[in-house]
Amino acid sequence: MKLTDVLQRLWSYLRVYRGQFILSILATIVQTFAQAIEPVILGLAITELSANVLDIVNGVPGAGINYSYIAWVCVLYFIRGMGFHGGQFIGQYALTNVVQKSMYDLRNDISNKASRIPVSYFDAHQTGDILARMTNDVDAITNALQQSFIQLLNAVLGIAFAITMMLILDWKLALILIVTIPISYFLAQIILKKSQTAFQQQADALGDLFGYTQEQLSGFTEIKVYGKQEESVSVFRDKNARLRDHGFKASFISSLMMPILGFVSNLAYAVTSVVGVLAVLAGRLTVGNLQAFVQYVWQINQPIQMITQLSGVIQSAIAASGRVFEFLDEEEEYQMPVSNTLPDKVAGAVEFDHVRFGYDPQNPLMTDISFSVNPGETVAVVGPTGAGKTTLINLLMRFYDVDSGAIKVDGVDIKTIPRSELRKHFGMVLQDAWLYTDNIMENLRFGDLEANDYEVMEAAQVANVHHFIQTLPGGYDMEINEEASNISLGQKQLMTIARAVLSDPDILILDEATSSVDTRLEQLIQSAMDNVMEGRTSFVIAHRLSTIKNADMILVMQNGNIIEHGNHEQLMAQDGFYADLYNSQFQKQEQPADIHMSY
Ligand SMILES: Nc1ncnc2c1ncn2[C@@H]1O[C@H](COP(=O)(O)OP(=O)(O)OP(=O)(O)O)[C@@H](O)[C@H]1O
Incomplete structure (x- = not known):
């Protein structure tokens, strides 16, 4: 300069x-x-x-x-x-x-x-x-x-x-x-x-x-x-x-x-x-x-x-x-001339319509992705590492914009809605739970700053974390340190689920943890996730077999594109990539709840 x-x-x-x-x-x-x-x-x-x-x-x-x-x-x-x-x-x-x-x-x-x-x-x-x-x-x-x-x-x-x-x-x-x-x-x-x-x-x-x-x-x-x-x-x-x-x-x-x-x-x-x-x-x-x-x-x-x-x-x-x-002077998120809005509550229909995208536009990762999800359905996204699962979510949340094609929520092209308005309808539960230095009550309230203490505790109950919090010294008043190292990984996940419950989003994005926690906690997480997914469109970057098998639709991704989609039975009947994956990795070890799909 x-x-x-x-x-x-x-x-x-x-x-x-x-x-x-x-x-x-x-x-x-x-x-x-x-x-x-x-x-x-x-x-x-x-x-x-x-x-x-x-x-x-x-x-x-x-x-x-x-x-x-x-x-x-x-x-x-x-x-x-x-x-x-x-x-x-x-x-x-x-x-x-x-x-x-x-x-x-x-x-x-x-x-x-x-x-x-x-x-x-x-x-x-x-x-x-x-x-x-x-x-x-x-x-x-x-x-x-x-x-x-x-x-x-x-x-x-x-x-x-x-x-x-x-x-x-x-x-x-x-x-x-x-x-x-x-x-x-x-x-x-x-x-x-x-x-x-x-x-x-x-x-x-x-x-x-x-x-x-x-x-x-x-x-x-x-x-x-x-x-x-x-x-x-x-x-x-x-x-x-x-x-x-x-x-x-x-x-x-x-x-x-x-x-x-x-x-x-x-x-x-x-x-x-x-x-x-x-x-x-x-x-x-x-x-x-x-x-x-x-x-x-x-x-x-x-x-x-x-x-x-x-x-x-x-x-x-x-x-x-x-x-x-x-x-x-860095370039800001591109704001399209805004021409649309979404209602306060959306039903949660999501459609990818011939989506093309590359982090480097010269070198596209996704060449043509199309699928549609009905309101309230659970979509499991699976695929080997680097397949583009996170990218799919990045596009849905408009962290990045598509190069061509469109993503629609309830029929509205998300490019025509202000980002902040779009994101109001989404909730995210990420693997790497982000907790900040404050007490547990405030960390959970982050999901909805208007919520009162009673509502926060109710959400914690739905997320199966209320009892655990009560056993902590100070309960909801316990301070979480900067790295949140005084809370275990599984407990952190339950807390972020509680946050999502509190924010009551129309569409939910879950990144299932790949790390193992003990069986009891695993079951608590699984049932908390089921609770929060209940009645809303959910995208799950899925690693647990039970999630995958129960999903309404499984998107199988490879090299940026969707190579197969359908439910478990349909995909098994196709006898393609998913069936291979299932046969090689899961059939022998099929057990309830705590099986992880690893690639
Ligand atoms: N911010 C970025 N800039 C450039 N390339 C990226 C970026 N994020 C991801 N990629 C590339 O895009 C491809 C898809 O990555 P993505 O993170 O979507 O895969 P994934 O399926 O979520 O993988 P994993 O299961 O390992 O998280 C990878 O080749 C990755 O290197």
């Missing part, structure tokens, strides 16, 4: 609070001006004092210290101090307000964006990297705006005021100094360009490391089981080393700035001092003005060093802004 674009985008957030933003700038101008006139005020006193002392030494009649003049200078100095500190306080206060409010807006925009971004983005990006953009990057922008903006403004204004004052005091002497500014600027530009690239690489390396760490931590158990700690650590070490190298390069290049610019300004300092002293000796410059001049050299020198010091923070903030805005 181009620098001007980044700044423009940042400004669009600050602009909302432009009143306060302008106030902070005005206050900073007052502060810097007050700082800039300090040497002149002191110069007035010094010139007067030195003239008075000289008169006294020379024995001029009536000579003495001009106290009333000095008193006025003191009053002026006091007013200047008020301006300086008042400006500083108001400037910081107004800016803090602007920055905190606009960064609050930015974080909200990121969060809203995340909810509009298609599932495909999250499939293709590491969560850790997304997280880094949402947290670290926004932090870097906040810090830069909060801490560096005023300093930067101060520095730029400080240079401008100092130059003006020097030109007023002695323009010839001022010119010597002014010449050094473009030299410093030119040198700074070269260093800045180089360090900008390095800071970008540093931000990317940090995002990469974040993503990897997050991935590895979430797969911690598997890594240990497969003894991959060494590989994991070694990849981490490589990524960490990359971050160290880029970080070093970025800091090193930007740290070159200080000594190089310091050398240029010290040179200017020496030259102006010598020329200035000669001017005083020649009587062209007062002593007070010479001391003011020397102070201005510092007032220019310091801001230039300040700007270069800040350049690191600003550079990384610009890189971070680029990454944040890149995320905000």
Whole structure:
């Protein structure tokens, strides 16, 4: 992203609070001006004092210290101090307000964006990297705006005021100094360009490391089981080393700035001092003005060093802004012009009509899928791994859109309904149950935020989990930790079934767990699933033989397409892929409930 674009985008957030933003700038101008006139005020006193002392030494009649003049200078100095500190306080206060409010807006925009971004983005990006953009990057922008903006403004204004004052005091002497500014600027530009690239690489390396760490931590158990700690650590070490190298390069290049610019300004300092002293000796410059001049050299020198010091923070903030805005510019879920709606309650007829789809449209996974389901029927989707079972569900929920053909719910093409409205009619019970840090009551209420405690418990009863919850310490008030590791897998599944019961969807999607749990729990899950499927259209990615045999329709998938469909008896009679699968895997081991179809 181009620098001007980044700044423009940042400004669009600050602009909302432009009143306060302008106030902070005005206050900073007052502060810097007050700082800039300090040497002149002191110069007035010094010139007067030195003239008075000289008169006294020379024995001029009536000579003495001009106290009333000095008193006025003191009053002026006091007013200047008020301006300086008042400006500083108001400037910081107004800016803090602007920055905190606009960064609050930015974080909200990121969060809203995340909810509009298609599932495909999250499939293709590491969560850790997304997280880094949402947290670290926004932090870097906040810090830069909060801490560096005023300093930067101060520095730029400080240079401008100092130059003006020097030109007023002695323009010839001022010119010597002014010449050094473009030299410093030119040198700074070269260093800045180089360090900008390095800071970008540093931000990317940090995002990469974040993503990897997050991935590895979430797969911690598997890594240990497969003894991959060494590989994991070694990849981490490589990524960490990359971050160290880029970080070093970025800091090193930007740290070159200080000594190089310091050398240029010290040179200017020496030259102006010598020329200035000669001017005083020649009587062209007062002593007070010479001391003011020397102070201005510092007032220019310091801001230039300040700007270069800040350049690191600003550079990384610009890189971070680029990454944040890149995320905000990601393509959103495509919204068709909405022309249809569904009634509050749908019957649950589902039809796939010549559906064609590929994650990569050039390389379609599904070429032609057609089938229809009557309201209230149970559909078991079976097939080897990678056959496209999850994809079928992704399309039904509109996590992805079909490339051609149509999916219809109660005869309405789902592409013509807003996604949020469509999803209101669906409930999902996934294998990998998602529970979050809160108590059990709130975790279940997630299915319907309007439900009261009694309704939640009723749903838990239907899902066969009520008794279990009551045996837990604290019952429904028991806190679930972040990983929900204090609840077993089977119990988690029962809880997500309770959530689905509570949400009372018209169409249900169940991803049957492949992992085995003990027979009693298995039976509880099976009967809970039967309860929740009762009377509603259900799609089950089925692994249990009993589910498959009881389904109204079995869709047998292979390589993205449906190769057979019908009920168990019909498919057995066809004597095709399903019959082979059944004969090879199930016949011998047929037992009630807890048999898993494994591919
Ligand atoms: N987000 C994605 N981007 C690109 N390709 C994908 C994506 N998700 C799945 N695929 C590919 O699409 C094909 C079907 O995958 P899908 O997950 O639908 O199969 P599945 O039948 O559900 O498998 P499993 O039983 O292992 O879950 C696979 O070849 C898979 O690699």
